[in-house]
Amino acid sequence: MGLDIEAQVILCKCAKQHTFGIRVEKRGGDWYRTWAFKIDEKRAKREGFDRLNIQGSMNIDEAYPGCPYCGSKGFFQCECGKINCFKENEADNQWDVTCNWCGRRLTVQVASSFNMKAGGS
Ligand SMILES: [Zn+2]
Numbered sequence: 254m255g256l257d258i259e260a261q262v263i264l265c266k267c268a269k270q271h272t273f274g275i276r277v278e279k280r281g282g283d284w285y286r287t288w289a290f291k292i293d294e295k296r297a298k299r300e301g302f303d304r305l306n307i308q309g310s311m312n313i314d315e316a317y318p319g320c321p322y323c324g325s326k327g328f329f330q331c332e333c334g335k336i337n338c339f340k341e342n343e344a345d346n347q348w349d350v351t352c353n354w355c356g357r358r359l360t361v362q363v364a365s366s367f368n369m370k371a372g373g374s
């Protein structure tokens with residue numbers, strides 16, 4: 254009680270059938286990723302985690318453990334609006350990736366802020 258923390262959960266996919274939630278917390282005007290946990294996609298949809306609308310800078314809290322499957326702390330947003338694990342193994346800041354949700358191939362530019370508007374279920 255008395256705590257006034259605005260927190261949300263973003264649904265992210267590491268690979269097919271490997272969904273997890275990223276807990277994000279608002280501090281000032283920015284969002285911080287604080288925790289990640291495995292979650293079944295169906296359950297996440299029931300909880301409404303796939304229907305978020307978050308805007309602003311996205312930072313990583315020191316305690317953020319990364320993806321529960323691959324350990325990556327990065328992610329990218331596909332044109333379909335969904336969030337995917339991003340595996341940071343390249344030196345450049347531009348990569349060719351495949352969306353785990355819709356299968357689209359795209360080149361991502363890693364950004365520190367994003368505009369998230371999820372579609373309906
Ligand atoms: Zn992952």
Ligand SMILES: [Zn+2]
Pocket residue numbers: 331332333334335352353354355356357
């Ligand atoms: Zn996609």
